[in-house]
Amino acid sequence: MKTSLETLDGLKRSLTVKLPxxxxxxxxxxxxxxxxxxxxxxxxxxxxxxxSILRKQFGDNATSDAVNDIVNETLVDALADVxxxxxxxxxxxxxxxxxxxxxxYTVEFEVYPKIKVSDFSKLKIEQTEVKITxxxxxxxxEGLITQSTEYKSVKRKSKEGDQVTIDFEGIxxxxxxxxxxxxxxxxxxxxxxxxxxxxxGLTDVAPGKSISLDLTFPKDYHAPxxxxxxxxxxxxxxxxxSPKAPKLDDKFAEKFGEKDMDALKKSMKEQMRVEIDNRLxxxxxxxxxxxxxxxxxxxxxxxxxxxxxxxxxxEMQERMQQQGMQPQADLEASAFxxxxxxxxxxxxxxxxxxxxxxxxxxKEQLDAKLEEMSQMYGENAQQMIDYYNEDPTRLTHVExxxxxxxxxxxxxxxxxxxxxxxxxxxxxxxxxxxx
Numbered sequence: 138m139k140t141s142l143e144t145l146d147g148l149k150r151s152l153t154v155k156l157p158x159x160x161x162x163x164x165x166x167x168x169x170x171x172x173x174x175x176x177x178x179x180x181x182x183x184x185x186x187x188x189s190i191l192r193k194q195f196g197d198n199a200t201s202d203a204v205n206d207i208v209n210e211t212l213v214d215a216l217a218d219v220x221x222x223x224x225x226x227x228x229x230x231x232x233x234x235x236x237x238x239x240x241x242y243t244v245e246f247e248v249y250p251k252i253k254v255s256d257f258s259k260l261k262i263e264q265t266e267v268k269i270t271x272x273x274x275x276x277x278x279e280g281l282i283t284q285s286t287e288y289k290s291v292k293r294k295s296k297e298g299d300q301v302t303i304d305f306e307g308i309x310x311x312x313x314x315x316x317x318x319x320x321x322x323x324x325x326x327x328x329x330x331x332x333x334x335x336x337x338g339l340t341d342v343a344p345g346k347s348i349s350l351d352l353t354f355p356k357d358y359h360a361p362x363x364x365x366x367x368x369x370x371x372x373x374x375x376x377x378x379s380p381k382a383p384k385l386d387d388k389f390a391e392k393f394g395e396k397d398m399d400a401l402k403k404s405m406k407e408q409m410r411v412e413i414d415n416r417l418x419x420x421x422x423x424x425x426x427x428x429x430x431x432x433x434x435x436x437x438x439x440x441x442x443x444x445x446x447x448x449x450x451x452e453m454q455e456r457m458q459q460q461g462m463q464p465q466a467d468l469e470a471s472a473f474x475x476x477x478x479x480x481x482x483x484x485x486x487x488x489x490x491x492x493x494x495x496x497x498x499x500k501e502q503l504d505a506k507l508e509e510m511s512q513m514y515g516e517n518a519q520q521m522i523d524y525y526n527e528d529p530t531r532l533t534h535v536e537x538x539x540x541x542x543x544x545x546x547x548x549x550x551x552x553x554x555x556x557x558x559x560x561x562x563x564x565x566x567x568x569x570x571x572x
Contacts, residue, residue: 138154138155138156138211138214138215138218139154139155139156140152140153140154140155140215140218140219141153141219142219142221145245147247147436148224148247148248148249148250148436148437148438149245149246149247150221150223150245150246150247150248151230151243151244151245152215152216152219152221152227152243152244152245152246153231153241153242153243154211154212154215154241154242154243154244155239155240155241156207156211156239156240156241157238157239157240158236158237158238158239158240160207160240161203161204161207161234161240164203164206164207165199165200165203167203168199168202168203168206169199200234203234204229204232204234204242207240207242208229208242208244212227212244221248222248222249223246223247223248224246224247224248224249224438224440224441225246225247225438225440225441225444226246227244227245227246228244228245228246229242229243229244230243230244230245231243247438247439247440247441248438249437249438249441249485250435250436250437250485252433252435252485252486252489254429254433254486254489254490254493255432255433256551257547257548257550257551257552258551258552258553259432260428260429260432260548260551260552260553261428261552261553261555262424262425262428262548262549262552262553262554262555263424263554263555263556263557264421264424264549264554264555264556264557265417265420265421265424265556265557265558265559265564266417266556266557266558266559267413267417267558267559267560267561267564268558269406269409269410269413269561270561273409273560273561273562274402274405274406274409276561276562277405277409278402278405281393281401281405282382282383282385283325285383285389285392286380286381286382286383287380287381287383288300288378288379288380288381289378289379289381290344290376290377290378291377291378291379292343292344293343293377294341294342294343294377295326295339295340295341295342295343295374295377296326296340296341297326297327297340298325298326298327298379298380299325299326299377299378299379299380300323300324300325300326300377300378300380301323301324301326301339301342301374301376301377301378302321302322302323302374302375302376302378303319303322303323303324303339303372303373303374303375304319304320304321304322304372304373304375305318305319305322305370305371305372305373306318306370306371307368307369307370308368308369308370308371309363309366309367309368309369314362314363314368315362316360317368321375324336324339326339326340332352332354332355332358333352333355334350334352335350335352335370338350338352338370338372339372339374342374342377343374343377344374344375344376344377345373345374345375346373346374347371347372347373347374348372348374349369349370349371349372350369350370350372351367351368351369352367352368352369352370353365353366353367353368354366354368385398386398389401409561411512412565413561413564413565416564416565417564420564421545422541422545425545425548425549425552426483426486426487426545428548428552429483429486429548430479430482430483430486433482433486435482437478437481437482437485438481441481442474442477442478442481443470443471443474443477444477445473445476445477445478445480445481446470446471446472446473446474446476446477447470448477449470449473449476449477449480450468450469450470450472450473453468453473487540487541487544490544490547490548491540491543491544494544494547496540496543496544496547497540498535498536498539498540498543502539503532503535503536503539506535506538506539507521507522507525507526507535508522510535
């Protein structure tokens with residue numbers, strides 16, 4: 138076997154493999170002989186058709202099958218011979234089976250880039266800290282009170298704190314925009330869950346009344362097709378309900394699975410700390426990796442980007458189904474290319490840092506991470522740990538998380554780090570406004 142590797146544009150490579158012509162002929166004849174036992178041709182008994190006849194009738198099919206067999210049998214060794222690893226399955230671009238001396242095929246593929254990670258000491262990274270205050274605890278308790286607040290319909294005009302039920306349509310450029318129509322939609326006036334002017338327009342309105350609001354979506358609105366655009370909301374208020382706050386007693390605590398208010402407050406504080414630790418871990422991790430990405434710009438294989446974009450699309454569709462929403466059938470994976478490229482680059486960077494620093498997860502670290510992850514499963518914690526330990530392949534995800542954290546620590550050890558203090562409410566801010 139002879140091999141020759143050619144560098145094309147960027148990360149693209151072309152590999153030509155040459156073999157003795159007899160190998161192709163033998164493989165083609167073997168394919169035809171297999172066909173002979175399966176096909177029926179007038180004038181010949183099954184299995185007794187001459188190869189010359191089969192070659193005339195089924196030669197193209199035999200050539201295709203023979204080429205696939207030869208590529209499958211030789212490509213791995215050919216790639217090893219030129220010391221290259223494709224980023225995705227190679228594509229056959231050329232076949233020469235006519236030469237009497239040699240059979241050859243050519244495949245094209247992309248390779249992963251060679252990465253030289255920049256000096257961590259040149260990185261400037263901001264990390265966030267949060268101190269939970271008494272005011273934060275009171276605010277969280279207010280949230281629990283809101284969850285338990287009951288609302289009773291009233292025959293007066295609405296005011297701040299009331300729950301209003303509405304039917305509405307959002308009209309932009311003469312038609313209802315996607316997601317801009319709802320019935321029996323409930324919101325609490327004064328919570329700021331809607332765009333500016335929406336809740337103000339619903340204040341001092343009696344049930345049964347209809348109003349029209351001319352508003353403008355914020356320029357930084359999370360849905361780009363709506364950001365900065367003018368819209369008219371046609372709204373009918375179907376119900377106004379007044380709040381009745383619960384008493385803060387043992388019965389209130391029991392609604393949240395605690396025996397009394399002291400136990401509830403203790404549990405609430407613990408949950409606040411867990412939540413803020415998780416939020417900060419994600420925010421600080423992203424700050425580290427964003428700095429790494431900025432300092433290390435390189436090209437990655439398009440095939441890898443396409444694959445990751447497809448994964449992101451599938452993840453989004455699955456989330457929509459779980460939330461009872463209809464998946465967007467017309468959405469293409471290419472819409473996720475930017476995030477897909479980021480993930481591929483980050484994966485390669487983390488892998489390179491881990492490899493160059495010989496970072497591997499020990500059994501003790503894996504066990505500790507599993508224990509940490511299991512805390513979210515309550516009574517089923519041990520069942521979750523057993524599930525991962527039953528099959529070593531399941532531990533791959535856990536191992537990646539451990540190594541990822543080790544990479545963060547290596548970077549922070551050498552980088553210039555500044556600490557920024559944020560408020561609890563700032564880090565745990567709710568999702569973007571709906572409308």
